[in-house]
Every structure is written in C-alpha cells, then in structure tokens.
Amino acid sequence: MSEHRYELVVGLEVHVQLLTQTKLFCGCRNQFGAPPNTLTCPVCLGLPGTLPVMNQQAFQLALKAAVALNCEIAPVTKWDRKNYFYPDLPKGYQISQYDLPFSRNGYLEISDPRGRFGPKRVGIIRVHLEEDAGKSLHDETAGQADSRIDLNRAGTPLLEIVTRPDIRSPEEAKAFLTELKLLLTYLEVSDCNMQEGSLRVDANVNLHIHTPEGTVATPIVEVKNMNSFRAVERALAYEAQRQYHQWLSTGHRLGQVPKQTRGWDDQAQITRPQRQKEESSDYRYFPDPDLVPVTVSPEQIEQVRQSLGELPATIRERIQKQYGITPYDADVIVSQGRAVVEYFEKVAQVSGNGKQAANWVQRDVLRTLKERQWTMEQFPLSAEQLGQFVARIAQGRLASSRAREVFDHMLRTQQDVDTAIEALGIQTVDEDTLQELCRRLVEANPKVVQQVRQGKTKALGALVGQAKRENPNVDPRRVQEICRQLIEQAEA
Amino acid sequence: MALTRAEVEKVALLARLELEPQELELLTAQLARVVEYVDQLAQLDTQGVEPLAHAVELTNVFRPDQVQPSLPRQKALQQAPRTDGEFFRVPAVLEP
Ligand SMILES: [Zn+2]
Numbered sequence: 105m106s107e108h109r110y111e112l113v114v115g116l117e118v119h120v121q122l123l124t125q126t127k128l129f130c131g132c133r134n135q136f137g138a139p140p141n142t143l144t145c146p147v148c149l150g151l152p153g154t155l156p157v158m159n160q161q162a163f164q165l166a167l168k169a170a171v172a173l174n175c176e177i178a179p180v181t182k183w184d185r186k187n188y189f190y191p192d193l194p195k196g197y198q199i200s201q202y203d204l205p206f207s208r209n210g211y212l213e214i215s216d217p218r219g220r221f222g223p224k225r226v227g228i229i230r231v232h233l234e235e236d237a238g239k240s241l242h243d244e245t246a247g248q249a250d251s252r253i254d255l256n257r258a259g260t261p262l263l264e265i266v267t268r269p270d271i272r273s274p275e276e277a278k279a280f281l282t283e284l285k286l287l288l289t290y291l292e293v294s295d296c297n298m299q300e301g302s303l304r305v306d307a308n309v310n311l312h313i314h315t316p317e318g319t320v321a322t323p324i325v326e327v328k329n330m331n332s333f334r335a336v337e338r339a340l341a342y343e344a345q346r347q348y349h350q351w352l353s354t355g356h357r358l359g360q361v362p363k364q365t366r367g368w369d370d371q372a373q374i375t376r377p378q379r380q381k382e383e384s385s386d387y388r389y390f391p392d393p394d395l396v397p398v399t400v401s402p403e404q405i406e407q408v409r410q411s412l413g414e415l416p417a418t419i420r421e422r423i424q425k426q427y428g429i430t431p432y433d434a435d436v437i438v439s440q441g442r443a444v445v446e447y448f449e450k451v452a453q454v455s456g457n458g459k460q461a462a463n464w465v466q467r468d469v470l471r472t473l474k475e476r477q478w479t480m481e482q483f484p485l486s487a488e489q490l491g492q493f494v495a496r497i498a499q500g501r502l503a504s505s506r507a508r509e510v511f512d513h514m515l516r517t518q519q520d521v522d523t524a525i526e527a528l529g530i531q532t533v534d535e536d537t538l539q540e541l542c543r544r545l546v547e548a549n550p551k552v553v554q555q556v557r558q559g560k561t562k563a564l565g566a567l568v569g570q571a572k573r574e575n576p577n578v579d580p581r582r583v584q585e586i587c588r589q590l591i592e593q594a595e596a
Numbered sequence: 597m598a599l600t601r602a603e604v605e606k607v608a609l610l611a612r613l614e615l616e617p618q619e620l621e622l623l624t625a626q627l628a629r630v631v632e633y634v635d636q637l638a639q640l641d642t643q644g645v646e647p648l649a650h651a652v653e654l655t656n657v658f659r660p661d662q663v664q665p666s667l668p669r670q671k672a673l674q675q676a677p678r679t680d681g682e683f684f685r686v687p688a689v690l691e692p
Contacts, residue, residue, distance in 0.1 A: 124661050131664025140682050144672045145664070151675075161661035182649040189612055191686040204649070240689060252683035255672070386610060396654045 110313040112344045113321075114277055115229075115269035118284065119262050120294040121236065121302035122165045128235045128261040129156030129199065136300045140254035148259035150195035156394050162261040163398065164408075166206065166233040169263055169293045171408045172415060173228050175210030182397040183234075186387045191253050192238035200264075202389040205232035206398070212287070213417060214279040217435040226280050227268030236262045257301075263294070269308065274337040274344075281305060281333050286416050286439060298332055305330055309343045310358060313351060321358040322347045327375055329367040339368040343375055419445055427458025436466050443480035444470070447487045454491020457498035464494055468511055484518050493521040501532055503579030531577045538578060542586040545570055546594075556591050564588060599628040 124134050130147035147154045170177060182204050185197040208230040215223035238258035240251050265284070271277050285296040285303060296303040307330070311322045327343055330336045343366070350356065366375035414422075416438050423445070424434045437448050444465070452461035469490070473483060485493075493514065496502040502510065502525065513524045525532075533541075545567045546553060555563035564584050571583045604624045608615050615623065666672075669682070678685040 126661050126663050131659070131662060132666045133663050139669070141669050141672050141684070143666050145666050149667075149672060157657060157659040159661050160658035163658070180649070180655075187610070191684070191689055241683070242688065249688045250678075250685050251687070251689050252680070253686055254683055388610065391649050393650070395650075396652060396657050397649045399655050 108313050108315055108348075110311045110344075110348060112272055112274075112340065113269045113310050113312055114271035114340060115308045116265075116267045116271065116277065116280065117306045117308070118265045118267075118281070119236075119304045120169075120265070120288060120296055122162050122261040122263060123292060123294055124159055124162050124165065124261055126159055127259040128159050128162050128233075129259055132259070134260045135256075136297075136302070138256055140252075140256060143256040144258070148194075149255060150258075156199065156259075156392075158395060158398070159261060163206075163233065165291075165293045166231070166261075166263055167400070167405070167408050168291050168412065169265075169288060170207035170210065170231045171405060172287055172291055172412055173207075173210040173212055173231060173265070175207035175228060175231055177207050177400050177405050178204060179401075180204065180397050180399050181206035183392045183395045184389045185392050186389055188387060190237065190240075191251060192240045192255070192258065194238070194255060194258060198235060198237065199392055199395070200234035200389075201232035205230045206400070207231045212280065212283060214276065214283050216275070216279060217432045220275055221273065221279075224270070224276070226270045226276075229266045229268055231263060231265050234262050234264060236260045274340040277307065277340055278333050278337050281336060282439075283416070290416055290442060291412065305336055307336065307340060307343075309340060309347070311344060311347050311351070313348070320351070322351050323356055323358050323361050324363055325375075326363065326365045327368060328365060328378065329369075331368075331370065335368055335370055338373060339375060342368075342373065346375065423449065423458075427452045427461065429458050429462045433459075433462040433466060436470075437462065440470065441480070447480055447483075450487030451491045451494060454488055455494035455498055457494060460494050460498045461491070464490065464511075468508070472515065485514055489514065489518075489520055496521055496525075500579075500582075502530075503532075503577070503582070505580050506530055506577075533575060533578050537575075538582060539586060541571055541574065541578070542567075542583060542590055546587055546590045553591050553594075556588070561588070599624060599631055 122134075126132060127134050127143075127148055130145050132143045132145050132148055135143060147156055167177065181201065183199050184202040186200045186202070187197045189196060208228075210228035210231065211225040212228065213223060213225050215221075236257050236259065238253055238255040240253055242251050267280070271280060281303075288294045288296055294302055298304075307327045308324050309327055310324045313320045313322065325343060325347065327339050330339050365378040367378045368375050420431070420434045420438045423429065423437065424431060427449075429437075438445055447469070448461060448465045451465055452458040455461050469483065472478070473480065493502075493507075493511065497504060497507050502521070506528075509528060510521065510524050510530070513519065513528055514521065517524065517527070519527065549567060549570075552563045552566050564587055567587045568580045568583050571578050572580060601620060601624050604620060604627055605615075607627075608620070608623075673679040673681070673684065676684045
C-alpha cells in the first residue's frame with residue numbers, strides 16, 4: 105500500500121449562546137438549568153398571533169463579537185425563516201439569517217506559545233444572529249418509545265460563526281476554539297461553557313491528497329457531536345485517517361458522492377454516519393415578515409469598537425514587553441481572564457520583577473485558585489501584599505527555600521509579608537554572617553572540598569546540610585553558591 | 597412557469613403532507629395557477645430598483661433586555677396533545 109502526503113482541511117461552524125437577560129424575541133429569561141418548560145411564553149412557544157420583537161442587547165453583543173472578529177458590518181441586515189420540522193422547534197421554522205447576515209469577512213489570529221505551528225489568520229466567512237431551538241430528551245431508560253421536549257432554550261439568542269477552510273490540523277482547530285472562547289468571554293458576549301451547551305462546534309472536514317497525478321480532494325464530511333475541545337482534536341485526527349483509507353479503497357473524490365454527516369462517538373473514539381443533510385434549498389428560506397430590517401451606521405460601529413477594551417492578543421503582546429516575561433507565561437496569564445491579568449500587573453509593578461511575579465501568579469496563585477475553586481476576586485491576598493512578598497524574594501531578602509512557607513502562612517492569616525516572616529521566626533541572615541559561616545564550613549571539611557575539586561559538586565549538599573543545622577534561616581541556594589565560590593577561589 | 601408533479605411531490609414531502617394521487621393532480625394544477633399569477637411580477641422592469649426586504653418601511657424595532665414573566669408550566673403545556681406534567685411528550689425522534 106503506497107503512502108501519500110496529505111493535508112487536512114477544516115472549516116468550523118461554531119454556535120455560541122449570548123449572555124443576555126432574556127430570549128431573542130420575547131421577555132422570557134435566558135437561563136440554563138431552570139426546571140423544564142418554566143421559561144416559555146406564547147412567542148417562544150410559537151403560538152399563533154404572536155409577534156417577535158428583537159432584543160436590543162442581543163444585537164449589541166452580536167455586533168461586539170463581529171467587530172472584535174474583524175468582520176465587515178452590513179449597513180442593512182434582515183432575518184429569514186429557515187423551515188424544517190423538528191419537535192423542539194415549535195414554530196416549524198427557525199428565525200435565522202440567510203443572504204444578508206449582519207457581518208462577514210473577518211478573521212481571528214491564532215498562534216501556539218509552544219511553537220508547534222506559526223501564527224496564522226483563520227478567516228471568518230460570516231457571523232450571524234439566530235434563535236436557538238429547545239431540547240429533546242430521548243428517554244430510553246424508562247422503556248418509553250417517546251421523546252420529552254423542554255422549550256426553555258427555544259428562542260434564546262445564538263451567534264453562528266462560520267470559518268473559512270483555513271484550519272490545517274487538529275491542534276490549529278483547538279487553538280482557534282480556545283482563542284475564540286477567550287475573546288468572547290473577555291467581551292462578556294458568552295460564557296462559552298461547552299458542558300452547558302453555550303458553545304457548540306461542528307466541523308467540515310476533507311483532505312487534499314498529493315498523488316503523482318496531482319492533488320486530489322476527498323468528499324467533505326460534516327462532523328458533529330463533539331462535546332469538548334479535546335473531542336474536536338480527536339475527531340479531526342480520526343476523520344483524517346478514515347478519509348485517507350476511504351479514498352484508498354474507493355477512490356471517491358469531492359463532488360462524486362453527496363455530502364455526508366458523521367457524529368463523533370466519544371466512547372468508541374470514532375465517527376459514525378448520521379442522517380443525510382438536506383440541501384440548503386430544502387429549508388425554503390424567506391424573509392421573516394414579522395421582523396423589520398436593522399440598520400447599522402458607521403458611527404455605531406465605531407462606538408462598538410471603542411467599547412471593546414483591550415483584547416487578549418493585544419494584552420499578551422503588551423505584558424510580554426512591559427514585564428519581560430515569556431510568550432508562554434503571557435499566554436497562561438491572559439488565558440485566565442481579565443481579573444488575573446490585572447492582578448498579575450499589579451504584582452509585577454509593586455515587586456518590580458515581572459518574571460518572579462509571573463512565576464508566583466502562575467504557579468502558586470493559580471494553583472490555589474484551582475484547588476479551592478476560588479475566583480481571582482476571592483483570593484485572600486491583595487496584589488499589593490503579594491507584590492511586596494515577591495519584592496523581598498527578588499531583592500534576596502527572603503530565601504526562596506522558605507518563600508513557599510511564608511506564602512502559605514500569608515494565605516492562611518492574610519498577614520503582610522513582614523508580619524508573616526516575623527511570625528514564622530524567619531530572620532534574614534546578612535551577607536557577612538553567611539560568608540563567615542561558609543568559610544568556617546569549607547575549612548572544617550577538607551574531604552568535601554577535595555570531592556568538589558574532583559568534580560563531585562553533589563558533595564556540596566553536605567555543607568548545605570551543616571549550614572542549615574547551624575542556622576535554619578540560611579538560604580540553601582546561597583550557601584551552595586558561596587561555598588562553591590570559596591572552593592574555586594582557593595584552587596586558583 | 598410550469599410546475600411539475602415531481603416538484604409538488606417534493607414540496608408536499610417537505611411540508612410533511614401525505615397526498616393521494618388525485619389530490620396531487622388537483623393541487624399541481626391549482627398551485628401552477630398560483631405561481632403563474634405571481635409570475636406576472638416578472639414582467640416588471642426592476643433594473644436599478646433596490647431589493648425590498650420588508651413591505652413596511654420601518655427599521656430598527658427593538659425591545660429592551662428586560663425579563664417579563666413567563667407562563668406557568670401548567671399553562672404552557674395545556675395545549676399539548678401529550679405531556680407528563682413536566683415535558684411535552686412526542687413520538688420518538690431520531691437524534692438529529
Ligand atoms: Zn418566551
């Protein structure tokens with residue numbers, strides 16, 4: 105069997121739920137997890153004689169997202185009916201946008217802080233605003249052959265974001281989704297919680313296979329049912345393999361078979377065929393006569409642009425330069441959200457040492473937040489307090505060996521660094537005392553000195569141990585450094 | 597514009613209507629006349645005329661994002677052919 109080089113080609117279709125108080129066309133609360141069918145009214149139940157009226161905040165949030173995604177905003181936009189029958193769609197149509205979406209032609213830049221792929225722009229074909237459907241629950245356990253319908257979600261605002269087929273690997277797909285989620289959460293457009301279904305992803309996938317006779321494209325497959333970013337990565341990797349082998353055995357190319365829909369089975373780690381997708385003309389789109397068009401002026405777009413605030417990509421670049429931290433550190437901090445960025449910046453400023461501030465925020469602060477399930481706001485130490493703590497370490501006035509202990513004490517008591525150090529009985533050993541102690545130890549241990557000279561630097565550990573017994577406040581790393589220098593000097 | 601029987605069959609299928617052969621015959625003829633009637637519009641010269649998205653010359657009708665009371669569940673479910681008091685019950689559907 106011959107092996108061919110091939111490229112994976114992926115376009116994503118992402119749906120995100122908007123963080124509004126109410127649904128898109130009625131005043132019912134837009135809320136996840138309420139008891140079934142308690143958030144409905146004649147409008148979202150699709151009862152005859154009702155009139156949908158557009159939620160201003162939903163449109164505003166949609167505009168924010170589209171502007172942040174560098175989209176062109178249409179001066180006039182309208183809504184259309186997408187007709188299909190499904191029990192969780194009470195009207196028999198979904199109000200969506202067909203030929204005049206409110207925005208198109210944008211992009212989102214992605215990069216990998218670990219450098220597995222270069223920075224690139226993923227094109228956005230369109231972003232449009234539509235209503236969500238209700239939920240169908242298929243109750244097999246009860247042995248009943250029917251489905252239960254909950255219409256709480258019916259009519260809630262949904263943003264559909266369609267990318268160009270610019271994604272070339274499962275890692276790029278994950279990076280795109282991660283960056284999109286970060287952007288939309290920074291903008292407070294959506295909470296993008298995949299478990300609650302406020303972010304859903306479908307992927308259009310095919311391969312460009314390089315053969316001696318030229319490049320061959322395989323039929324496009326739509327992959328659904330991916331319930332985590334991890335699942336997206338795995339499904340795409342699986343689908344690439346599957347399509348390659350499918351092509352080897354059938355030779356089918358793009359256009360020779362109808363578009364297929366497959367669902368990701370997370371248990372089996374495979375995709376399985378689903379029902380064939382209807383052609384788009386089958387939806388018989390037509391303008392919704394119940395809704396009037398919406399116009400957007402250049403001034404409005406400018407206002408939205410001004411309201412965006414500093415976005416993740418810009419913050420990453422700025423804090424790298426301003427505080428001298430690595431792209432990786434900047435990425436970790438920014439990915440935690442605005443509150444953590446603000447906290448880090450304050451710690452960096454107060455301590456005067458960006459690198460150390462990044463270390464402590466990333467490692468100890470974030471670990472604590474995760475362990476205790478706290479938000480940044482719930483963290484008991486102010487940025488000022490942690491800044492002074494980091495400053496003492498950076499200035500060599502707190503041994504790094506005891507810093508963790510001090511940090512834990514501060515966390516428990518919310519004391520300032522000075523008070524904590526005092527309470528723990530830690531005394532800083534001044535440089536002269538430290539030098540004196542090391543000199544004595546080097547003199548008293550000729551055997552160790554000899555071992556070190558023979559290249560066994562591990563032998564220094566014995567000196568550090570003795571130093572710690574004499575004075576528990578010494579910084580072991582400094583003791584090791586000074587002793588090594590003394591031995592080297594004596595040698596010269 | 598002539599309308600074929602196959603087209604009417606497809607539209608009926610999409611609308612989930614089950615038609616007897618005689619009904620299909622009758623409706624094909626009737627629908628063809630409706631389409632023909634509307635087709636008169638094609639005689640107009642619309643060169644340079646902006647497409648109209650809506651018959652009412654009104655734009656930007658919004659409501660504020662303020663919660664209004666929803667229906668009590670009992671009332672929401674009241675018109676349903678089948679419920680269990682919590683959910684609407686419908687014949688089993690395949691996973692979409
Ligand atoms: Zn409602």
